[in-house]
Amino acid sequence: MRKSGAEILIDALIQEKVEVIFGFPGGVVIPIFDALYDCKKLRVVLVRHEQAAAHAADGYARATGKVGVCLATSGPGATNLVTGIATAYLDSIPMVAITGQVSRPLLGTDAFQEADVVGITRPVTKHNILVQSIEELPRRLREAFHIASTGRPGPVLVDIPVDISRGHLDNYEYPAEVKLRGYRPNVVGHIRQIKKAAELIKTAQRPVIFAGGGIILSGASAELRELAEKINAPVTTSMMGLGGFPGTHPLFVGMPGMHGSKAANYALQQTDLIISVGVRFDDRVTGDTSRFAPQAKIIHMDIDPVTISKVVAVDIPVVGDAKNILGQLNKVVEPRKPNGWNEQVKQWKGERLFSYELSDSAIKPQAVVETLYRLTAGDAIVATEVGQNQMWTAQYYAFDKPRQLLSSGGLGTMGYGMPAAMGAAVAYPDRTVVDVAGDGSIQMNIQELATISVNRIPVKVVILNNGYLGMVRQWQELFYHKRYSKTCLREGGPLCEECKGIQQCTKAYVPDFVALAKAYNIEAFRATKPGEVEATLKAGLAVKGPAVMEFMVVPEENVFPMVPAGKPIDQILEAP
């Protein structure tokens, strides 16, 4: 069949069962948008900034497990995608980013809106390609979806020069299969390694399971739960793994690391066997690696050989897909009865994994998250921004199911949450989708209020307004002698030269988020006292369509527990 390059792209997206594209038009992608104009099978969500297109595709992918797709023009359109692509890369999220490029004869001439996007995104994509001819376009698109969604998933960028989009190919056919001789991800775990792992588990006295985002990517939650219950091992998951194991399960001990639970950190430091799966031993988890889990042998199951022994030395590596490996392991591992170790861990865990002091006079941000958990029956899809809002959500919303938490773990991208929630809400319009934001982060992609408003995308934005860039302020308070350099969002102008602290501050906060939301034609609510929290959340959650809820929280609340950077994870600072 004769098709133009743009038509080939659209046909490829349909063949790959893409339902929605998040995009923004521009000069060299006009042919593509022109072809989309008549296409009834693909929904195109017009964002207000390309960064949000990438985050929305990412949020869609995290919530559904399918490949997220974003589309931008050349030059600035493509460079605006970069933060979103890097965010997806660090968290191994399947995404295909399509960018327009200047026409081939103009390549390398510093043409209008030309940027070497393949060069720029090389370190933050699983793979990327500048399409050289219309003949290879179908194959490149087929490969992009295959690479993005298999093995360790990740973003793939396809850069298409406009003369290829405009050009025509006779005899177009979408390739049935992919031939990539350099790409054969190892899915099946080696049975000998799996048996060795089972042997080690048999002799362990103090085992702990440490699971990560790989559980969610692989869809291995059921297998993980079966293993944990069979060998009665406490389970900790990295933030990326939250929901991969039920947050309310008796064996769950919370996430470990910098803002992890005492139980998880003590368990890792005192265990004699870490059974790790789909994790990469990030520095926010391990703290000082030379003093991490000093008595432990480590079994590490991961689909990416690169992660094995990258940070900590591993005794038994098993390379493959988590679901496959755990399924095989469950067949050969012997059941284990709880012992004194289980008692010890239970004791560390106590009544609740995390706690804070309630206040009658001011709203505690943790209380907002807890109330949100209660009112949504723990069943919402919750996106976060980055910083304190993210940590409080991870601590106080007990995620029972995978793909409930959407959060930028690796890159730590402020401004991620609202567009990611938008992507999830497009996929699941009937579910409750919330973005828990800080007043700093939300402003990084605030323009997307327009997108959720005009499209009536039912995202509920919860803003924990403490007037600060809270996490950095917390570090300044604890480690920089309370020198709040550029973290107060009221700061600026002569009034602040004699600052006497937030309690004496008379300056108004800008923006007024409620008024702003209303300007975008979005219903908005504000709570200033603890007694108003529940009613405000109820009002916002009851809105059909998008809503904004602002909570004026205690300005100088800190996230605890906290392991200072570079310390071993059992050196824990707790709330004073």
Place this chain on the structure above:
Amino acid sequence: MNAHTISVLVENHPGALSRIVGLFSSRGYNILSLTVAETEDTTVSRMTIVVAGDEDVLEQVVKQLNRLIDVIKVIDFRDEPIVNRELLLIRLDAGKTNRHEVFSLADVFGAKVASVSPSAITLELSGESGTVDEFVALVRPYGIKELARSGAIAIARATK
């Protein structure tokens, strides 16, 4: 810090080379030399990379290279003998007085004369990188005007 020779078979298309070089630079691995050219199969290029680092670095380099989609095969030569060759082109100050000495040194190493002018002589030598190092050190006193080395290329030695 040891020098390791790694041979990488990659898809012969634009972008593959920069992807591999980018991998080294972004992780702080130090490339001592790198050569690249087509193989007997024109769709495949062979890159020979000599990298500095300990065993752990080598291990990571090999894993990271294997992860790249364009990389078809990585051969790290850790457990097998190799044939390793490097080409040297060197132009020396060599007037009438010392020309004979230079010729006899060249003779000992099996270097060939590539060109001669009244004041200079250009030699070519192919050999193991260590041999090339030695030769360069020996002729240095005669005055090196210009020097180019290809970097090592290597393949496994036939074992049968």
